[in-house]
Amino acid sequence: MxxxxxxxxxxxxxxxxxxxxxxxxxxxxxxxxxxxxxxxxxxxxxxxxxxxxxxxxxxxxxxxxxxxxxxxxxxxxxxxxxxxxxxxxxxxxxxxxxxxxxxxxxxxxxxxxxxxxxxxxxxxxxxxxxxxxxxxxxxxxxxxxxxxxxxxxxxxxxxxxxIRSFFLVLILFFAFHYLLTKPLISIASQIKQINPGSPGEQRLSLRGLRRDDELKQLVNSGNQLLDAVDLALAKRRAVEVVLRKSEEHVRQIIDSLPVWVGARNKDGHYIFANKALADFLNTSPEAMRGSHISDFASYFLTDPAEVIALDNEVISTRLSAQIWEEKWLNAGGEEHSMHTHVMPMEFYDEVVALVVSSDITELKKAQAQMEHMAYHDALTDLPNRSYLVERLEEEIRKSDRQNFFGALLFIDLDQFKYINDSLGHPAGDGVLKHVAQRLMAIASENDVVVRLGGDEFVVVLTNLGEDISGAILKAEEIAERIRSHVSEPHYYHDLELHVTCSVGIVIYPDEEAGVHELLRFADTAMYQVKEQGRDAIQFFNKYMADKARNVLVMEGDLHRALEMEAFSLQFQPRVNVLTGEIVGAEALLRWNHPERGAVSPAVFIPVLETSGLIVDVGMWVIERSLQQVKEWQRMGLWTRNMRLGVNISPRQFRSSQFVDDVKRALRDIEFSAEMLEMEITEGIVIHNLEETINTMTTLQTQGINFALDDFGTGYSSISYLKKLPVSILKIDQSFVRDITVDRNDRVLVETISAMGNMLGLEVVAEGVETQDQLELISQYGCRYYQGYLASRPVDPNAFELMLEKKVIAPQ
The missing domain is CATH 3.30.450 (Beta-Lactamase)
Known part of the structure; x- marks a missing residue:
């Protein structure tokens, strides 16, 4: 009821x-x-x-x-x-x-x-x-x-x-019952019988009634809903299958990762852990689930309370944290460095700390090795320039603070390139290793031995005392010991190699000099030794600093001079000894400084050479002199049998573009190569003889002539005459200058002239300034001469007047 x-x-x-x-x-x-x-x-x-x-x-x-x-x-x-x-x-x-x-x-x-x-x-x-x-x-x-x-x-x-209302209600009751209630009861009963797991297997119906009303629509909608639910369940089952497989794959991936992955709740209990972490802790992922972090305290060097505190901070703030390096110990007691990220993660109905750790042990070792390599030389394992700069800065501050002196020794091996060129780099590397070992043997425990590169070494002597005189004496004594030990024989296979060194010394601290200035000062002192003959020591002084500073200033001025075309040419005639006829000229570079006036070539040419500007300036000399001679040829003042002499510097000659640049200049100016004479010195010849001969031969095939300048000043010049494709021999003016008073100079000039004539070479005497000198060289068979007797170097206009006369009467 x-x-x-x-x-x-x-x-x-x-x-x-x-x-x-x-x-x-x-x-x-x-x-x-x-x-x-x-x-x-x-x-x-x-x-x-x-x-x-x-x-x-x-x-x-x-x-x-x-x-x-x-x-x-x-x-x-x-x-x-x-x-x-x-x-x-x-x-x-x-x-x-x-x-x-x-x-x-x-x-x-x-x-x-x-x-x-x-x-x-x-x-x-x-x-x-x-x-x-x-x-x-x-x-x-x-x-x-x-x-x-x-x-x-x-x-x-x-x-x-x-009565009427009663019967009406009664009629309505039966009508509602049979038309609405009974069908709804039937539908409800059918709905109760539906299998929730497979709703699509059953259908709703209105038995015994043919109708198309709301109940019919309800039944149809219900059947559609059952189909939709059944389809949704099927999709959900498919998604669940995929999710299960995906979860398995993710689990496999996490277990396959080379990093440690784990999650801990706020109490420090592990929610899960991957295989890498479990293996390191000598357990399994299943066994770790629910275990407390303190259970593994023997494996890491951090207090478990600190770990839990960090986890709670990450969980409460929802902000990730990083541990750049934490130390763990494996079962064998080996230390591992781990880089750890701790991140908040929603895990069902709570927030936990997801912990991902990467093993950076090998990375730390690699970094240490790379740091060692960054601060040490690969060949000798000595500290390098980077280490020297940092250490020297520290030593300067320490010496200034504690009032004691130290010294910086800049060491360069003399003519070390000969060993590499003749025996190869393995022999040179062996010598460098021996030198490094000897320097380390001499230096004290607190001293610093550095290889800057090539054959350059630096020794920093620390704490030489509070008295500067005593510090200088100690530095000189150690420098002499270094020079002596380096000079001892070096053995490479069955060869006994000898090498000397030049040592530049500077005392620190200096109020006006930092690390780089000290290195430059010591380098300057070392080059002073090179200029004075090598195999010695030299302390840096004020004169060297001024000289080095002047070189730097001049180098900047030379750069500007090249850009602004401030260079000029002068020409000195070459004269036939017998007839006095001008047979050619030597083009000479001149520089008129806007403040200093005319600067001697002996001053600025070496700076051009060391700075590398000689390559561009030398090419400028060739092009400008060719253009000038071409103009004189057009005026009828220069004939094809006359020659233009141009000095070629060693650095310019060894330039990879030298040959192509010369060919291009000849082609662009339309200059006959037979009229060009390149004057080279022994400095060009002694560096890689074979390469020098190849370059000279290539240019000679174009018609260019070569003259060996300053002949007699080198000990091996005579041996080169057999190999070099030269056609002119120029006797250095140092022999001609005293020819009238020095018998030895007369013998040398006579010998060189006779040798050149017998070899079929044209012999030119340089620096002839008197009539007596001219008569002597004429007797010795010199065919041509240059010097103040004929003319000083003059500008193109003055030389043009000489060409118009064709013959020069001795002055």
Missing amino acids: QGFFQGISFRLAKVGVIVALLVGSLMSAVQIYIDFQAQSKDVNNLIALATDVSTPPAARAIHTLDNMLANEVAEGLMGFDFIVAVTIEDELGNEIAESRRIPVNSSTVWVTKQITQHLVVHSAPLYIPGQDDHGLINFVVDMDAALASFYKHSAVVISIGL
Whole structure:
């Protein structure tokens, strides 16, 4: 019954009863109201009729004072059921007739009292003809009796309305039950029988009914929903399968990673760990799940409380943290360096700390090795320049703070290139290793031995005492020991190799000099030794600093001179000894400084050579001199049998573009190569003889002539004459200068001239300044000469005037 009373049909019937009662009551109330109005109208009409009928006789009874007639009138009015009392009064208010009865006390009196008065008094005047005064007839109306028929009719109306509502509700109840409730019960029953795991296997239906209403739509929608749910479940099962496989793959990937992966909750218990971490801790991922970090305290060097505190900070702040290096110990006690990231991670209903650690042990070793390589020389394993700069800065600060002196020794091996060129680099490397070992043997524990590169070494002597004189003596003593030990023989296979060194020394600290200045000062002192003959030591002094500074300033000025074309050429004639005829000229470079005036070539040419500017300037000399001679040739002042001599520096000659640049200049200027004579020195020849011969031969095939300049100043010049493709031999002016007073110079000039003539070479004597010198070289067979006797070097305009004369008379 509880299910029935909770059913839709009962609830709908209940609602129907209420609605029917309300509607029936409303309709009955309207009907009753209408009937009440009609009944009230009828009562009023009857009262009016009774008044109209009784008034004339009552008036005559008063006029005639006929009490009997008055009583008859009163009794006649009492014949109406709803009149319960009648009185007739004369004009003086005397009651002449009266009739009464007790009103019937019915069950509807209370209703009458609600809608009107129970007893209503009506009065009507009784006029007597010819008199102004009138009597009065009064009667009391019982409204309950007057409305009795209305009450009966209303009871019938209400009863019929109730019966009608009852049957209507009953009909609606059965209609709702069979049309709605029963189908819904069937649908609900079918829904209960649906298998949640496979909803698509069953369908909803309305048996025995052919309909196309909301229930049918509900059934269709339900079936569609079942299909959708079944499809969704199928997809979900597929996704679950994929997720399971994906989870397995992710797990495999995490276990395959070479890094440690684990997750810990705020209490320090592991939620999970990958295989790499578990293997290191000598356990399994399954066994680690739920274990506390303190269980593995023997494997790491950090306090577990600190680890848990960091985890909690990451979990609470939701900010990642990094541990750049933490130390762990494996089961064998070997130390491992780990770089760890701790990150917050949502894990089901809590936040945990995801910990990923990378083993950087090998990286640290590699970094240490790389750091060692960055600060040490690969060949000798000595510290390099980078280490020297940092260490020397530290030593300078320490010496300045503690008031003691130190020394910087710049060591360069003398002519070390010969060993590499003749025996190869393995032999040179062996010598460098021996030198490094000897320097280390001499240096004290606190001293620093550095290889800068090539054959250059630096030794930093620390704490030589507070007295500068004593510091200088100690530095000199150690430098001499170094020079002596380096000079001892070096053995390479069966060869005994000898090498010397040049040592430049500078004392520190110096208020005006930092690390790089000290290195430059020591280097300057070392090069001073080179200039003075090598295999010695030299302390740096103010003169060297000024000289080095002047070189740097001059180098900058030379750069600007080249850019602004501030160089010029002068030409010195070459003259036939016998005829005095000009047979050619030597082009000489000149530089007129805007502030210093004319600068000697002996001053600025070496700077051009060391700075590398000689390559560009030398090519400028060739091109400009060729253009000038070409102009003189066009004017008819220069013939094809005359030659232009141009000095070629060693660095310019060894340039990889030298040959191509010369060919290009000859081609662009359209200059005959036979008129060009390149003057080379022994400095070119002694560096890689074979390469020198190849370059000279290539240019000689173009028609260019070569002259060996300053012949006799080198110990091996004679041996080169057999191999070099030279056609001119120029005797150095140092032999010619004293030829008239020095017998040895005369013998040398005579010998060189005779040798050149026998070899078929043209012999030119340089520096002829007197007539006596000219007569002597003529006797010795020199064919041509240059010197102040003929002319000093002059500018192109002055030389043009000489060419016009063709012959130079000795001055």
